Amino acid sequence: MAIERRAATEQAALSIKDVHAHYGSSHVLHGVTLAVPARKVTAIVGRNGVGKTTLVNTIMGIVPPTGGSIFVGATDLVGLPAYGRGRLGLALVPQGRRVFRSLTVDEHLSLAKSVAGNPFTREWLFGLFPRLQERRAALARTLSGGEQSMLAIARALSTNPGILLMDEPTEGLAPLLVDAVRKIIVTIRDMGLSILLVEQNLAFALSVADRVAVMKRGAIVQVCERDDIDDVGALSNLILGKAE
Numbered sequence: 001m002a003i004e005r006r007a008a009t010e011q012a013a014l015s016i017k018d019v020h021a022h023y024g025s026s027h028v029l030h031g032v033t034l035a036v037p038a039r040k041v042t043a044i045v046g047r048n049g050v051g052k053t054t055l056v057n058t059i060m061g062i063v064p065p066t067g068g069s070i071f072v073g074a075t076d077l078v079g080l081p082a083y084g085r086g087r088l089g090l091a092l093v094p095q096g097r098r099v100f101r102s103l104t105v106d107e108h109l110s111l112a113k114s115v116a117g118n119p120f121t122r123e124w125l126f127g128l129f130p131r132l133q134e135r136r137a138a139l140a141r142t143l144s145g146g147e148q149s150m151l152a153i154a155r156a157l158s159t160n161p162g163i164l165l166m167d168e169p170t171e172g173l174a175p176l177l178v179d180a181v182r183k184i185i186v187t188i189r190d191m192g193l194s195i196l197l198v199e200q201n202l203a204f205a206l207s208v209a210d211r212v213a214v215m216k217r218g219a220i221v222q223v224c225e226r227d228d229i230d231d232v233g234a235l236s237n238l239i240l241g242k243a244e
């Protein structure tokens, strides 16, 4: 109830309504509904294979939805070609980083200077990621996994997004780097970005999110404000499918 009351007054950066997606005959998203509030971090938590990446890819136009709507302001993304997403302020940090192996760090950040009024200049990004500055002439394939993760985040920020989708940005990272990602998320949230974070790591999600949404079998089954969560064990059991 508390969430519904808040939802009526808050501004949503992204409104996902009854979204369905299929891979061939396999029905993967079964009517996802979720409001992503502006200037906050919303975490989607869920087990392997529940459809988290499919949802993110549907928002980005990489997977075409087979039903529903996805609003950014008054614009429904459904049916729009994938390439218009950047102009609407959307950017993605994809699962598994997916940096361009044969491009240098500098080349990944070439948008940082060409987007007018962009606060995420190359200098700013290098301030946030000093290791990338040290390696600015290196080809992405020669970077460590952690450096590639930072580059994927910097690349997305260089497009000056209003809404940042981050698909498991801490996957495979050492604890110090997980902590660095947490600080980056808080910094950009405080700069006004709306963030949709996909996480399998519940502890990480709880450490950074303002709102937590649990996904199971292609649907959002629970949404809680972070401040209202007092029983983490029950939340974990819900995610893992225990005590149902």
Ligand SMILES: Nc1ncnc2c1ncn2[C@@H]1O[C@H](COP(=O)(O)OP(=O)(O)OP(=O)(O)O)[C@@H](O)[C@H]1O
Residues within 6 Å of the ligand: 023, 026, 028, 046, 047, 048, 049, 050, 051, 052, 053, 054, 055, 095, 200
């Ligand atoms: N390109 C594809 N073609 C067919 N099936 C797919 C494809 N991509 C994903 N799937 C299937 O769709 C379901 C949802 O996958 P998805 O990658 O969205 O899950 P996820 O929640 O992101 O999982 P993970 O936590 O492992 O990243 C899974 O059953 C998966 O096997």
Ligand SMILES: [Mg+2]
Residues within 6 Å of the ligand: 052, 053, 054, 095, 167
């Ligand atoms: Mg995934």
